[in-house]
Every structure is written in structure tokens, then in C-alpha cells.
Amino acid sequence: MAFEGLTSRLQNVFSKLRGKGKVSEDDVNEAMREVRLALLEADVNFKVVKDFVAKVKEKAIGTDVMESFTPGMVIIDIVNKELTELMGGSQAKLSKANKPPTVIMMVGLQGAGKTTTSGKLAKMLQKQNHRPLLVAGDIYRPAAIKQLQVLGEQINVPVFSLGDKTSPVEIAKQSLQHAKENGNDYLIVDTAGRLHVDEELMEELRQIHSEIKPDEVLLVVDAMTGQDAVNVADTFNKQLELTGVVLTKLDGDTRGGAALSVKAVTGCPIKFAALGEKIDALEPFHPERMASRILGMGDMLSLIEKAQSNIDTEKAKEMERKMRNAEFTFDDFLEQMEQVKKLGPIDQIMDMIPGMGKLKQTKDLKVDEKQMGRIEAIVQSMTKTEKQSPDIINHNRRKRIATGSGTSLAEVNRLIKQFDEMRRMMKQFSDMMGPKGPKGKAL
Numbered sequence: 001m002a003f004e005g006l007t008s009r010l011q012n013v014f015s016k017l018r019g020k021g022k023v024s025e026d027d028v029n030e031a032m033r034e035v036r037l038a039l040l041e042a043d044v045n046f047k048v049v050k051d052f053v054a055k056v057k058e059k060a061i062g063t064d065v066m067e068s069f070t071p072g073m074v075i076i077d078i079v080n081k082e083l084t085e086l087m088g089g090s091q092a093k094l095s096k097a098n099k100p101p102t103v104i105m106m107v108g109l110q111g112a113g114k115t116t117t118s119g120k121l122a123k124m125l126q127k128q129n130h131r132p133l134l135v136a137g138d139i140y141r142p143a144a145i146k147q148l149q150v151l152g153e154q155i156n157v158p159v160f161s162l163g164d165k166t167s168p169v170e171i172a173k174q175s176l177q178h179a180k181e182n183g184n185d186y187l188i189v190d191t192a193g194r195l196h197v198d199e200e201l202m203e204e205l206r207q208i209h210s211e212i213k214p215d216e217v218l219l220v221v222d223a224m225t226g227q228d229a230v231n232v233a234d235t236f237n238k239q240l241e242l243t244g245v246v247l248t249k250l251d252g253d254t255r256g257g258a259a260l261s262v263k264a265v266t267g268c269p270i271k272f273a274a275l276g277e278k279i280d281a282l283e284p285f286h287p288e289r290m291a292s293r294i295l296g297m298g299d300m301l302s303l304i305e306k307a308q309s310n311i312d313t314e315k316a317k318e319m320e321r322k323m324r325n326a327e328f329t330f331d332d333f334l335e336q337m338e339q340v341k342k343l344g345p346i347d348q349i350m351d352m353i354p355g356m357g358k359l360k361q362t363k364d365l366k367v368d369e370k371q372m373g374r375i376e377a378i379v380q381s382m383t384k385t386e387k388q389s390p391d392i393i394n395h396n397r398r399k400r401i402a403t404g405s406g407t408s409l410a411e412v413n414r415l416i417k418q419f420d421e422m423r424r425m426m427k428q429f430s431d432m433m434g435p436k437g438p439k440g441k442a443l
């Protein structure tokens with residue numbers, strides 16, 4: 001996950017301050033020196049770092065950090081606020097045309113993730129009950145049109161294409177007409193990319209721009225490329241007047257510098273962050289939540305939003321009823337795992353829970369996808385009756401399940417023990433709560 005190095009370095013700085021009852025100006029200076037190094041190491045633009053540290057220092061010395069009994073907390077608060085400001089302050093939302101369709105032009109270098117992001121954005125808009133139309137405007141990269149068509153099919157969003165013989169300007173023009181005639185309220189135009197910024201590409205993009213007059217020009221940049229991403233953004237912005245940036249590949253091992261520098265260098269807000277190759281791995285970019293994640297303070301708000309949009313509330317209610325009545329079976333257990341998986345890779349979910357990011361690094365808490373896969377295999381190797389009445393799973397049955405799932409007897413035993421434990425706790429809890437609420441026992 002991105003920012004890991006930065007997060008742990010910043011946490012070290014803060015924990016040193018936290019250990020102190022009172023801090024001196026020297027302590028603040030020393031902490032700021034370390035913050036500066038941490039940011040530089042995370043590949044944040046040199047000038048941005050300089051300004052950032054100066055601002056934090058000024059605030060830290062100006063406020064009563066040195067008088068405070070919790071100086072560490074005060075400094076974290078200042079850094080948190082400044083990081084948020086650095087990334088744009090508040091969420092920059094997608095503009096909307098007064099009269100539909102809202103036209104979004106996607107630009108960027110080849111391989112940045114433009115086509116994938118166009119599909120993700122279409123899916124996101126569709127989820128919000130809009131009717132997007134995707135436009136295959138990259139006629140140069142051999143597989144780009146096909147790639148968009150496959151994506152469109154996968155998410156059930158129409159794709160407008162005139163093949164690779166018509167000019168992109170003409171394609172864009174006709175697609176706009178098509179959207180108007182077919183009631184599409186969002187038009188997402190995928191354009192060609194190059195390996196490097198060149199004049200020919202810019203000229204083509206400018207022509208498309210003047211033809212369709214987009215409400216949004218979103219530049220897709222690969223966060224893994226660090227400062228290069230920022231330079232690309234700067235160049236595009238000077239030539240095209242971007243309205244926003246989409247940072248992709250934040251799921252990778254990026255140090256995060258691009259996310260922290262783009263807004264400050266270009267003045268252009270980050271509107272979305274992409275955290276994976278899957279079609280739903282796109283999130284609106286919230287500077288305050290990102291700052292909180294960087295500082296290892298989690299991001300419960302994003303997690304709750306993910307849960308709300310992905311979890312079936314009817315199923316959740318039914319599950320709660322089963323738990324209360326201690327009717328929970330292995331089938332329900334699998335179902336629960338499925339629901340959790342819908343939220344995204346476990347690794348990313350853990351990062352959103354305050355404190356979990358750090359805990360995750362401890363060996364005993366390695367909850368990974370592979371492990372979840374093994375647990376699923378064990379449950380799936382059980383017969384229908386075994387799943388419904390786990391109590392009948394004796395030694396012989398356990399041996400058969402281990403062989404069937406390609407796991408070991410010890411793993412099967414462990415899972416069943418954990419499951420029993422879970423059921424026991426659910427039962428205790430529901431006994432305590434009773435059908436109408438607490439029975440007055442201490443929890």
C-alpha cells in the first residue's frame with residue numbers, strides 16, 4: 001500500500017514527541033527536520049516540502065505546543081490540517097453541465113490507466129443512477145478500442161466507436177450527438193496517449209477540446225511514477241487547462257509523493273484515486289481522509305461509505321437475526337466472508353481502520369487474501385449437512401475435509417474451533433441482550 005514508509009516515519013517522529021510532557025523549541029525543530037526528511041524520502045516535491053515544513057513550524061511555534069501537556073497531539077493535529085490543505089483542503093467534486101450530457105475528457109500518457117479509469121468512472125456514475133456513454137477515442141493504440149468495448153460489456157455501459165479509421169475529433173463530435181439523442185447524461189471520452197508528451201498529441205487533444213467543450217478534463221497519472229507524474233501534470237495543465245487529476249495505482253508500492261505534490265505544483269485538484277485493477281477500485285479523493293490515512297489514523301468514513309454501498313442491508317439484518325438466535329451456520333459464515341470481500345482487498349480495509357495499519361505489520365495479524373481463500377476452501381469441502389450442523393463434524397470428517405480442501409487437519413481443527421468460539425460468543429451475547437435488550441448482566 002502507498003505511503004507505508006511515510007506513515008511509519010511520521011509515526012516515529014510523533015511518538016518521540018508524545019513521550020515528552022513538555023517540548024522545547026529545539027524539540028519542535030528536530031521534529032520538523034525529521035518530517036522534512038520523511039517527506040523528501042516519500043518523493044514529495046522539494047519546494048512543496050520546504051513550504052510545508054515552514055507552515056507547520058510557524059503554526060507549531062505560534063500555538064501553545066510548548067505549553068501543552070500533549071505536545072505530540074497538537075503537532076499531529078497541525079500536520080494533519082496542513083497535509084489536508086496541501087492536497088486541496090476539501091473534496092473537489094466532478095462538475096456537472098447545466099444541460100446534459102456532462103462531457104468528461106480523459107487524457108494522459110500511455111499506460112497511466114486512462115482506459116481502465118474511464119470504465120471505472122462509468123461504473124461509478126452508473127451506480128449513482130446515471131446513464132454514461134463511453135467513447136473510444138484512442139484510435140492509435142492497437143487494443144484500446146477493444147479494451148474499452150470489453151470493459152463496457154462487463155459493466156453494461158454502451159461504448160461509442162467508429163473504428164480506427166475516423167479521426168478522434170470526428171469521433172468525439174459524433175459521440176456527443178449520439179449521447180444527446182440517446183439520453184446519456186454523461187459522456188466519457190477516452191483519448192489517445194503517448195509515451196511522452198508531444199506537440200502532435202497536444203494539438204489533437206486541443207482540437208477535441210474545442211469541438212466538444214468538455215465540462216471536465218481529467219488527467220490520469222500513474223502515482224508509481226512519483227515526481228514524473230507531477231511534471232506530466234504540470235505540462236498538460238499548461239497546454240490544456242485541466243479541471244482535475246486522477247491518481248492511479250495507489251494500491252502499489254508508491255511512496256506517495258505524487259499525491260502530496262500535484263495540487264501544490266499545478267493548482268489542479270485530485271478528483272479521484274484508483275487503488276487497483278478491478279472495475280470498482282476507484283474512489284472520490286478526499287484530502288482530509290487521505291491525510292488521516294497517511295498519519296496512520298485510519299479512514300473510517302470511507303470504510304462506512306464502502307460498506308453502505310456494497311453491503312446488502314436485508315442480508316445483514318437476516319444475519320443479525322441468526323446471530324441473536326444462535327442459528328449461525330457455516331453457510332452464513334461463507335456469506336459473511338463474501339460480504340467483507342466486496343469491500344475490497346483486506347489489506348486496504350485494514351488501512352482504513354484507525355491503528356490497524358500499524359498492527360497489520362505484526363506477524364500474528366497477517367490476514368491476507370490467500371488465507372481467506374484457504375478458509376473458503378475448507379468450508380466448501382464440507383457437505384451440506386455439515387455446514388448446517390457443524391456439531392457432527394467428527395475426527396474422520398475433519399480428515400476428509402482437510403484432504404478435500406488441500407489443507408491440513410490442523411487448519412481444519414483451528415477453523416472449527418474458531419467457529420465454535422464465535423457461536424458461543426454470539427449465543428452469550430444474545431442471551432445477555434434477550435429479545436428486548438440487555439437483561440441487566442454486565443457485558
Ligand code: GDP
Nearest residue numbers: 110111112113114115116248249274275276277
Ligand atoms: P492507458 O494506456 O492509459 O489507457 O492505460 P490502461 O487503462 O490500459 O492501463 C494500463 C495498465 O495499468 C493496465 O494493466 C491496468 O490494469 C493497470 N491499471 C490501471 N489502473 C490501475 C490501478 O489503479 N492499480 C493497478 N494496480 N493497476 C492499474
